[in-house]
Amino acid sequence: MIFIFAIVAIIFLLFIFIYKAHRNTHDAVFHRVEVRCSGNDQDAIRILHLSDLHLENLSISPDYLYRKLKNEQIDLIALTGDLLDREKSIPKLVPYLEVLQKLNPAYGIYVVFGNHDYVLKEEHFQALKTMLEKHGCTVLQNEAKTISIKGKTVNVIGIDDFCTGRSDLEKAYAHIKDGLHLVLTHDPNIVLHMRHYHFDYLLSGHFHGGQIHWPKPYHLVKMGKLVRMNIIKGYHELDGKPFYISEGLGQTGINIRVGTKPEITLHTLSLTPLHRRETGKVV
Numbered sequence: 460m461i462f463i464f465a466i467v468a469i470i471f472l473l474f475i476f477i478y479k480a481h482r483n484t485h486d487a488v489f490h491r492v493e494v495r496c497s498g499n500d501q502d503a504i505r506i507l508h509l510s511d512l513h514l515e516n517l518s519i520s521p522d523y524l525y526r527k528l529k530n531e532q533i534d535l536i537a538l539t540g541d542l543l544d545r546e547k548s549i550p551k552l553v554p555y556l557e558v559l560q561k562l563n564p565a566y567g568i569y570v571v572f573g574n575h576d577y578v579l580k581e582e583h584f585q586a587l588k589t590m591l592e593k594h595g596c597t598v599l600q601n602e603a604k605t606i607s608i609k610g611k612t613v614n615v616i617g618i619d620d621f622c623t624g625r626s627d628l629e630k631a632y633a634h635i636k637d638g639l640h641l642v643l644t645h646d647p648n649i650v651l652h653m654r655h656y657h658f659d660y661l662l663s664g665h666f667h668g669g670q671i672h673w674p675k676p677y678h679l680v681k682m683g684k685l686v687r688m689n690i691i692k693g694y695h696e697l698d699g700k701p702f703y704i705s706e707g708l709g710q711t712g713i714n715i716r717v718g719t720k721p722e723i724t725l726h727t728l729s730l731t732p733l734h735r736r737e738t739g740k741v742v
Contacts, residue, residue, distance in 0.1 A: 484518040484714055487721040489527060492694060494660055494701055495729040502731060504608055505532055507564065508724040510539040510645075510664025511707030512555065513575065514548040516714040519721055521554040527723060528562055534608065535566045538596070539664045539705065540573025540620065540645030546583040549590060556594040566608055568596045569615050573645035573665065574622040575711065599643065601627040603635045611730040612638025616658070621646040622665065622682075628656050639732050647690075647704045648683035650697050659733040660726070661702035668692040668706030672718030692719075700733065 496503055507528065536559050542552060559568055570591055579587060591598055599617020606613050614635040619625035626649055640658045647663035669676025669691060679686040685704075692704050706722040 481518075481715050483716040483720055484516075484710055487519055487523075487527065487708065487723045488706075490722060490724045492703060492724060492726045494694075494726060495731070495733065496727050501609055503727050503729055504534045504566075504613070506641075506662070506726040506728060507531070507533045507536045507559075507562070508539065508662050508703070508705055508726055509536070509708055510662075510705035510722075511541040511573070511667060511709055511711075512538075512543070512552075513541055513707070513709030513711050514543040514551045515545055515709075516711060517709035518714065519708055521558045524555065524723070525558045525561065531562070531725060533562050533564045533725070535615075536562070536564045536568040537641075537643050537662050538568065538570045539643055539662055540571050541575040541664065541707070541709075541711075542570075542573075542587070544575040544578040546579065546586075549583070549587050552587075552590065553594065556591070556596065560595055566606055566613075569604070569617065569643055570596045570598050571617040571643045571645055572598075572600065572620055574620050577620060577623050577625070601625070601630040603631060603633075605636050605638070609730060612636055613730070614638055614640050616640060616642045618642060618644040618649055620644075621649040621652075626652075628653065632656055639730055641728070642702075646683070647702060648685050650700075650702050651684055653700075654698055657733075658700055658702075660728050661700070662705070662726070663702065664705040664707050666691045666704060666706075667710065667716075668719035668722070670710055670712075670716055670719060 588598055597604055601619045603614050603616040616631050618631045642658040642661040644663050646665045692706050694703050705724055706719050708721045
């Protein structure tokens with residue numbers, strides 16, 4: 460009888476654990492990150508960064524996203540990969556893109572792909588890319604888009620997924636101009652190979668903050684050297700160059716989070732190119 464009670468107690472505690480872990484996926488943390496800001500709005504750009512939507516396991520609705528962001532001034536939106544990995548999920552992305560358009564980013568929406576996006580068969584992957592472009596997104600696969608923001612030259616450099624061996628730094632940097640280098644990529648491990656490639660700020664995702672970060676995200680060890688350096692989320696610098704790893708908006712595998720929550724990030728970045736080591740702060 461005691462054994463049966465023990466089993467029931469364990470099952471009950473497991474149920475509570477899973478329930479709370481699932482509830483963690485419904486409330487996003489909104490981080491504001493300032494990088495080398497002088498307080499002069501004319502010398503800064505506001506970038507909304509979303510990563511790892513994983514539409515198959517996403518608890519954040521388009522309406523929730525809009526309510527969270529509708530009063531924010533947003534200059535540019537960056538989506539750093541792992542939008543989905545199933546053909547049937549492609550239409551589910553449309554309401555989110557409509558919300559992002561409704562936020563009126565003055566300088567557009569930019570997208571790079573992650574390892575899960577490349578799970579799609581070629582024809583379905585092309586359908587995803589076409590749909591993104593149809594809804595006003597600029598898709599970057601080892602290429603750059605040069606734009607003028609407040610009179611300053613900004614190179615938005617999209618480096619394709621490092622995890623699946625698709626990154627080509629030489630190609631991505633082939634036609635950039637002098638100015639601010641904003642890099643978008645999915646797997647942040649690429650920064651370890653960019654010693655000779657300058658960037659003023661790099662945005663990425665991929666690790667989900669561990670997703671199950673208790674007591675430590677041991678399961679991430681296979682995901683590259685950065686994890687072994689205890690670099691899995693937030694603001695970091697390498698060789699004096701700043702980069703940010705989003706904890707992501709959705710989940711993969713199972714729709715739970717432990718020790719981490721979905722993340723929405725608004726970065727305020729100085730438009731003055733980086734010439735020396737500076738620091739950023741999360742507020």
